[in-house]
Amino acid sequence: MTVTPPRFKAGFSETAQWSSACNEVLLGLGDIPEESNLGFIYLSDNHADDFGSILTYLREKTGIEHWCGTVGIGVASIAGDKFGRIDSREVYDQSALVALIGAFPSDSFQVFEAGQIEMDEGVRLVVTGDGVEKWLTENKPYLGVVHADPRDYSLPLQLSSLAAGLETYLVGGLTSSRTEMLQVADHVAESAVSGVLFNANAPAITGLTQGxxxxxxxxxxxxxxxxxxxxxxxxxxxxxxxxxxxxxxxxxxxxxxxxxxxxxxxxxxxxxxxxxxxxxxxxxxxxxxxxxxxxxxxxxxxxxxxDSDTARKDLNRLLDDLRARLPSSPKAGLYFSCLGRGQALFGPNSEELNVIRQEFGDMPLVGFYANGEISHDRLYGYTGVLTLFY
Missing domain, CATH: 2.40.30 (Elongation Factor Tu (Ef-tu); domain 3)
Known part of the structure; x- marks a missing residue:
């Protein structure tokens, strides 16, 4: 019988020294599938100064060229540790690094940045990046995983304009950091918005839960x-x-x-x-x-x-809804939750993630605790946004 290798893997580390943290993540990932072509990376702001080095190291060791992600005061994962053991982790205020790698169909995604330009009608976000214009002429994106800078009060309007212009459903979160507000979209920078667009060849569903x-x-x-x-x-x-x-x-x-x-x-x-x-x-x-x-x-x-009780019930409602909508078992997930959720709302021992794990098992998942959450074309607060690839 032929065994199909997993399309997604996730790794996790709480080590303070960046290269050691990368090596622990790589051990958690295990063997890298040859078809792997996109990675998501989230790291605590303790690692922010070494973001460029971390990106370069993981790119060289995995052979994966394309990466996106950002910094969070807290990060979240259901992933393998250095011993290969799968566990759910919510880590705040200390060193942490998580990564999810995926083998997506060729040409099913495009990493991008969106910079601000002055227009007659005001400041707007314009999508830029290598190959973006060509990809958009040949593909219709239906989903965009995005990370955004929280320091701009016009961001809610700009996100709405970006979603409308791309005719795309956006999910993601605002960078949370006590240092630099860094994102990665194939390179590390402080961008207004950055992320990755997917066409229908990379199927996923998403939903939002209130806190x-x-x-x-x-x-x-x-x-x-x-x-x-x-x-x-x-x-x-x-x-x-x-x-x-x-x-x-x-x-x-x-x-x-x-x-x-x-x-x-x-x-x-x-x-x-x-x-x-x-x-x-x-x-x-x-x-x-x-x-x-x-x-x-x-x-x-x-x-x-x-409200803790209501938040837990609504998270279970979301999971039930996603389960009913899924045509097959989910292969991996991205979770963007508010800094006001997690331990503050669900209690210690990674309880928020454990609720998700109880529903979907040891599915690889990464994310971070954000300054605001993005769903569809709006900026939310005190919510969780879960996206599942299947």
């Missing part, structure tokens, strides 16, 4: 100034917030940081997804709220809380 749950009823912004919400339902925004969070929390508003957020429902979304944004400040004088999103009068709004 917050709505409280109170859906309301409407009635007066706002940029990111400052003055009134909701023609009442001071703070009065509405207090009503929805209850008397106990209202007595000490300092306790709501990292627990209470604002949510914006996405019109026409069949899965009832919503965008979660942070409350930056509260003005007890005029009752206004400053948040991390510009709003408009007439915009639907509600308050929500970060």
């Amino acid at each position: 917050c749950s709505p409280i109170g009823e859906q309301r409407m912004v009635t007066v706002s100034e940029g990111r400052r919400i003055v009134t909701i339902d023609n009442r001071p925004a703070l009065d509405v917030l207090k009503e929805d969070i209850g008397e106990l929390l209202s007595r000490d508003l300092s306790r709501i940081g990292g627990y209470i957020f604002v949510g914006f429902p996405i019109a026409g979304n069949e899965t009832e997804d919503y965008l979660v944004r942070n409350i930056l400040s509260i003005d007890t004088g005029d009752g206004s709220l400053e948040i991390t999103e510009e709003t408009q009068p007439g915009q639907p709004i509600f308050f929500c809380r970060r």
Whole structure:
């Protein structure tokens, strides 16, 4: 009987010295399939200064030319360690390096960067890179795995424009780093957005899971100034917030940081997804709220809380949905989760990844904990975005 070699493999290391970390990842990967032609790499910001050396070393040792990835304060993997043992790992605030390699059909993908240029209608992202223009004339991408710089407030609009221009469903996350905001798209750089595009010859499905749950009823912004919400339902925004969070929390508003957020429902979304944004400040004088999103009068709004039980249930809902949609068993995964999830929401011992592993077994998977998550054409927060290749 002929045994088909795996199309995907993943390796993991927590070693601080970069070359030793690379060697441990290579041991975790084991024998490299000859057809392997694309790698994903995520490393902790402890390794950021050596990103270029790590990329060069892995490229030489694997023979894989094309790579994409970024830096994260935390990284995640279901991968082999230096002894070849498969385990799920969520690592924060310490050295970690994970890599996933794949054997994709020839011409099924294209690594790219998207730089910012000034247009008459404002700043836009324009796709660049070796062979990108030719590949796009010959292929119709349906999926883009992307990594983006979190420092640009115009990024949500630019991501929407990029997805529309490419007619592509985007998944990914914003770099999270206490040092340089580095990405790799065949080379290491600080890019606005970079990643890899896939055509239908590299089949995958994707989905999003929320980490917050709505409280109170859906309301409407009635007066706002940029990111400052003055009134909701023609009442001071703070009065509405207090009503929805209850008397106990209202007595000490300092306790709501990292627990209470604002949510914006996405019109026409069949899965009832919503965008979660942070409350930056509260003005007890005029009752206004400053948040991390510009709003408009007439915009639907509600308050929500970060909720461990609901997050776990919604992750299981996502996994059930993906399982039902898969035409065959998944071969590998990419997972982009929020820094506010992981241990903070699911508890220690890599519980978030263990939920995924319980559903799909020892499927190779890598990802990182992001400053924001990208799904379709929007920037989310406190979510997890799971993409499965099959």
